[in-house]
Amino acid sequence: MIHDPTLRDGHHAVGHQLDADQLRAYATAANTARVPVVEVGHGNGLGASSLQIGRALLDDATMLTTVREALTSSKMGVFMAPGWGTSENLTAAVHLGADVVRIAAHCTEADVTERHLATARNIGAEAQGVLLMSHMASPDRLAEQCALMVKYGAQAVGIMDSAGHYLPGDVIERIHAIIEAVDVPVIFHGHNNLGLAVANSLAAVEAGASVIDATARGFGAGAGNTQLEALVAVLDRRGFDTGIGLREILSAADVAADHLMKAPPSIDSIAVAGGLAGVFSGFKRPVLEAARAEGVDAIDLFLALGKRQVVAGQEDLIGDVARQLKAGSR
């Protein structure tokens, strides 16, 4: 089952500035292609629009209402990371027609999802739990954290390769471990920093994952997500039925290319360094700024941040590490 966060993760690529016509055009095309779930929202999820992270052009309610009107068969999904979003945001989203609710936590902090997964279940939404930056925890740890989320009420659980760090073998090992630990569908969400998002998603499916995130033309943060229309073609060749029409999903991808983005995501050198180092792609802008300010190389800075295992929320460390690099090179 394909879960399509084009209108959520893609928001990262355009500073969260999609307008109602853009949301409507893509949601309509995805609905025609029989995409099971169309996820929408600020790139960082419900409630995240802010000066610090970036203000979205539209508020959550307007985004949800617009997409809801365009969907006749596809379900509508939302994403929420506790800290940025609250249970109130979640409840409001479900009242506006969100069918599927994703609650996200750092890979070792599943406990923050407990209250929100319960809220989602109580108000009748389909509740899912996902672990961010999942390469930073062992397969066993991920399995244990996923099992916790199932205990909290999640009806599907899984992992996000937020930094685009995985090779196919890494994905297989993790999906196997999670499948052993839970009895609900397992989710995989890839990023393309090392050019492996489609292959990693195929590996996840072959290892038994059954909910795969993918976006039109790979529209998403940094090097982009798993490219939806390519994945549909690949799964079709491997005999997995996604229920999505190939002709229609190629048209939806064309709508995304023509209406949502200036250019499709590409894998630049910063993206490769971020994938190799295992650093969140959202760090690109502050890393480039800190590298310029301190006169150090941005790629060296990415690799140094990887060694420090920085995670989202630790943006203030970037300047420190840049200054250490500069001092070290003297």
Place this chain on the structure above:
Amino acid sequence: MIHDPTLRDGHHAVGHQLDADQLRAYATAANTARVPVVEVGHGNGLGASSLQIGRALLDDATMLTTVREALTSSKMGVFMAPGWGTSENLTAAVHLGADVVRIAAHCTEADVTERHLATARNIGAEAQGVLLMSHMASPDRLAEQCALMVKYGAQAVGIMDSAGHYLPGDVIERIHAIIEAVDVPVIFHGHNNLGLAVANSLAAVEAGASVIDATARGFGAGAGNTQLEALVAVLDRRGFDTGIGLREILSAADVAADHLMKAPPSIDSIAVAGGLAGVFSGFKRPVLEAARAEGVDAIDLFLALGKRQVVAGQEDLIGDVARQLKAGSR
């Protein structure tokens, strides 16, 4: 061992219009990164510059001389497809300093390489043989054709996924079959139509292939080639030593992005359809033209051409198939 046709396959993406400054800038950067072989020439190889296929900005001799001057440690490679190129072209290229000579044939026509492989050996070049559109032949047939090329003198042989059609399992099966049949290094050259070029190249290496083609930012025909700098990072993570400096290859990729291309290759819907159908990406322009002329859908036309198993040189069939599609839809 990485073989880098950025300055040959990339030529397809810019109508064969790279100038001497562009060739020099990239060759210098690749040489600094210790890329083993830098291949240069018209996209279709030696002797191919023509009105019909597309005239290159520079003649073969100017391209080779320019790149030769920039390389101090990397070898220089050339590509030749009999029919477009001749033994005279080959001899001239070796006299201008080509170290490695690739002779290409359609996947079932290895016999056309015989004379040219012999020529290459006789004049002291390293001779390699590659099979184009290799998804159109069975693993056993490819192995048999590769063995023929070894008999003709090839010192490395292998397959090109010209249409970007393979899944990793397809590659593994074919590389295994070829390795069983020959005792020389085996070559793999991928295209990214289904988003799998890096994964297919990794699969080829794990199956035992030892010469992998990859280009900076994936610069190449259609959806592009295996992205060189991503592959180097991936092979490094898997413990395969390419001898290439990561920092330097990322810089070379930046040079390619800044100086060779308007935008890096991306996987558009036509590319996905071409990969799925197994149709050569060079057909994109004539397919778009025929679709427009006959008022049929370009993607439907690509899929129909795939069913007809058309190959390069059969461009005249495109109009026929477009007219049949139009007639069939009435």
